[in-house]
Amino acid sequence: MATLLHIRSSIFGDSGQSSVLANDFITQWHLNHDKAEVVTRDLISDPLPLLDAELVSALVSSAESRTAKQQSIVNLANRLLAEVRSADQILIGVPMYNFGIPVQMKAWFDLLARSGVTFKYTDQGSVGLLEDKPVVLIATRGGQYKDGGYDFQIPFVKQFLGFLGLKDVRTVYAEGLNMGEPTQAESLSAARAELQS
Template sequence: MKNILVVNSSLSSANGNSNKLTSKLVTRLKSEHSDLTVVERNLNDMNISHLSMEEMIAWRTDKSTRTSAQEALAALSDTLIAELQQADAIIIGMPMYNFGVPSTFKAWIDRVARAGITFKYTETGPQGLLANKKVYVLAARGGKYAGTPKDSQSQYLNDVLGFIGLNDVEFVYVEGLAMGGDAAESAWSFAEQQLERLSA
């Protein structure tokens, strides 16, 4: 593991609990791998817009015939995909908002899930094109949902990441953070143990 891509999406940026989780794991990994290269994307600071038809048309237009405006539109997706392709491992900081992923993360997914580049359609269905990459999802939640029918977030992440070939996904949850001091303290203690195991 030499190249790590960190994708954070908390509205609270560095103060967000999911961001704190990713920071803890990166610190541990850096202490054990001196040659580690880390690229970090804070989606909240990037202010990525919703995907537009104009942007999709720019992707589908051959590079040799794109206008300057189309080049600019395609540049964001091209850059984000290149970061994924170059990464050996991806660390995703994932808060839960209204039982789903942050809209900024969905906007990121819309830029990196591109037919012919990160997935393709075959006679037997879609095939992901990003292979041999480990993904760690560090999920922070105010309530407790993991393993219950209300945890639609984890299923979505497994599905959408698998769609582009990222099938080796491991979750670490810190839950119950809004359920009182004791619950939050216990949640962080458990998460720390999990992070220690991941970086061992």
């Protein structure tokens, strides 16, 4: 049975454009995979703790030295990692807010980045420890950034995923969503067609 991990990060929930496009992708996923399972991690409705000294200390601590609170942080990080590891494919909605990723997504990244668990450093540089698998990013933006040299978002996301070992990444863009109805309709239509290809 194929498993898709869906990461939601739209602050607008089901009505967010990244969520709408993701739902279209999931509908097609079910058609293409018998008995497919979709695991959804909603970073908005179920927010994760933000990076601070206690979180970092918990993730680098030895099991025998952890406090109860630190152990709860590690348990959460382990659940997030298990979701990633057990998925056959990952779908990530990446809406742009103020030129960057949602802070809730950054919290997810911070809990996944664990030295000796998801990456390690060697004499030749860092090595990702996650098994590679297909990742689809749905990048939704009010303006147009991809071809203008102002996309600081997707390069960061791809760099982070690659750092952990996830290098098979495809990005589907829906840009200009706040630039009038004709532009929005054209962009969403093109994104839907690309997601189904």
